[in-house]
Amino acid sequence: MHIIFLGPPGVGKGTQANMLVEKYPIVKISTGDLLRESIKIGSNLGMQAKGFMEKGELVPDQLVLGLVLEKISSPEFGKKIFVFDGFPRNIQQAIELDKIMAKVQSKINLVIDFTMDEEERILRLSGRRMCPKCQRTYHMTYAKPKHDNLCDVCDVNLVQRSDDNEEIIRQRSTVYWEHTRPLLEYYNVKKILKSADASRSIENVFSDIENMIKPLMK
Ligand code: AMP
16 A cells, blocks of 8 residues: 655655654655755756756656656565655646556555645745755754754754745745646545645644554554
């Protein structure tokens, strides 16, 4: 069984996915993380994706799908459960994901839609910092690192994502409403869509998510 985390930027999908991975035999597939990694290592794909990401636009489907396919086919993941964070981002990607899943004789069993007010999301994203090494996220008000600006685990300086400024955040939200939001209906029809009120505490949201996935893990 596999899970998709849906929702606009800043609702905490990545944080919740990281918590799931730490507690359960689940693998996170975040296309945003994979793309940022490609840029960091200077790959051809990363160079092609960079301009789109800096503007808050979607990276072309074929680039993203290639990354996802590579990750899913990796033998190290064997029969683990995947949680997709930030993928699919449009109907075409969802259709392609269904095809990939059918090929590996698997399927998506649960899609969680994270909901939160826009101004609250912007506040959260503007204070967000990330560890460039392990990708853990922090918030300078709500989830501070233990020491100064350092990752609790890697002890390296936290950075702010270049697309976490207000103008680009608003553009990412617009892209979400236009391209990603229609996925709610796509998965609602399949009767695998659930919703989580992401404005509550990280722990409360996590507990909701655990309650949604536990019955599927039996
Ligand atoms: P995220 O880390 O999920 O907020 O993604 C950051 C940026 O990466 C997005 O604004 C897009 O430019 C790009 N991106 C991430 N996932 C996808 C995807 N599934 N399809 C297209 N672009 C993506």
